[in-house]
Amino acid sequence: MKGQGRGLQAYALLYLLFLYAPIILLPLFAFNSGTIIAFPLQGFTTDWFSQMWANATLRTALANSLLIAVSAAVLATCLGIFAARASTRFEFPGKGGMMGFILLPMVLPEIIVAMSLLVVLLGAGVQLSILTVILGHVLICMPYAIAILSTAFSSLDKSLEEAAYDLGETRWSAFRLVTLPLVMPGIISSLLISFTISLDEFIIAFFLAGNQPTLPTYIFSQLRFPKQIPMIMALGTVLVALSIVLLALGEYFRRRGNARMGGNPTRGFL
């Protein structure tokens, strides 16, 4: 029995090492003064970070990516709210099929989505730009947004909104005063997930951005130049730190929301 436990422990440890060791290497080399990514480490430096900040193309790519990710997150979440509310509150013909098609991009190969979008956009004569990337990202973020928001909406008692309406509110103010605050943790989760998906999405951005760089496409283009790799490591470090902060924030809001409604603060998504 005891030996078996040891084996499982070792397995879990190896597994975690395999998952996270590459990520731990990021900050290690980002602060390493050597230009070659290899041990032993040379010395401590923050040059790569200042070099990164001084790089105008990178700054454009970052600005583009942030604009795309924020727009895609907000759009996907707004559309997700409509779809989730409709699918959890009302019965209408073709509901199952419709929801199925909206969720389909989750399992569709992204390269197929990207290629077909490109063909359609070019065929329609649409100029490739940041806008087209935003549209593509909304498409792939929607399934996740709807999955999260449907859970939030379906755990709500239908009578709550009716009660607010019965007490003299309008349909809209009943939604705003009762439903919206109660699904807010779901909305925040949806925004964060969509933002994260969009920020590091490569294929659609690569196909649809035209000549505009996004962070992932910029990183990919720089990998050809060994000189740039320490700077990419620095960029990676910043992104990892940012992700951790975002995740922690999301979890904080979700737990606070759960606790306020009397639920178990650790239950649920994420």
Place this chain on the structure above:
Amino acid sequence: MTDDRKPMIECRGVHKHYGDYHALRGIDLTIRAGEFFSLLGPSGCGKTTLLRTIAGFEDISEGAILIDEKRMDEVPANKRPTNMVFQSYAIFPHLTVAQNVAFGLRRDPRGKAEKSALVDETLALVGLRGFGNRAAHALSGGQRQRVALARALILKPKVLLLDEPLSALDRKMREQMQVELIKLQRQVGITFVLVTHDQEEALVMSDRIAVMFEGEIAQLDGPEALYARPANRRVADFIGVMNFLPARIVAEQGGGATVEVPGLGMVDLPARQISRANPDDGGPTIGFRPETMTLLGAGATHSQPRETNATIDEVVYYGDMTYYDLRLDGAAAMDGKARPVRISMRNVFGRDVQEVGTRTRLAWSPGSLVLFR
């Protein structure tokens, strides 16, 4: 019952269709001001649909609903003089008790201090004085129920609609809330319309009860009339326990009838003891309640006009009551079928519980029988 009170709710030929499903089939109903009125029936009978059409949550397909003598056709739920207590209570979990109760006052022009005094007053009315700052999600079932009541009553509606408000509570709490609701209704004088599937609850609380089956009102009466003289066999079966024995009509005179009942013999029944049978009941039937017949101990005397011999088949002891399943002598004479009847006796001091297999006597009066034909 004071019948001169003005009508508060009138339903005139109300029909409701959901696609092919005919949920309400011509409801005609008048509920008077200040009445405690119940809609009673099994699930799917349309009682909740009727309540929701009165509240304005559902449109009606045909007919009219009037509240306080005004037609409600074009009036949406948020403008109707009704408020609802939901089955799930629908307490807003992100608000405090006081915020929940004050929710309906949001559009009220009165000042903050005045509103908060009103909230305190209403909380005191439902027995929740000092609970204002509690988080709503931390309350027990009974307390949620009270918050839901306070939240609806603070708006001083003309009608309070209650959708199975006690079904989520345990038995003790339910019985306590039944009494409190009656007291509360008398205190505020608002018309209460209660939906329930629990016949006991309806009998305990209501001034009048409408029994509904399949979208129609089968009987509308006070609790005593409903219990003692059910309009048809289905109502009799739904409310309380009723024994049924086949009957043969021997003679009819002036609305009344003389019937022969196996085990009970020949009985004369006046017109007021005759109700409608359902078409599939298979002929005329005599019905009587378990407590209307008395099981006699050995040598006991009685003042009832009739006496019948019987054998005890089963004894079920409930503490305050004992139920006896009896075989009446001659009950099987007509066609050989055994027809056990159930008699209930209160366990008072000095009256022993009788044993299975005992030969015994039953005292009864034809006045407690109902003929369904």
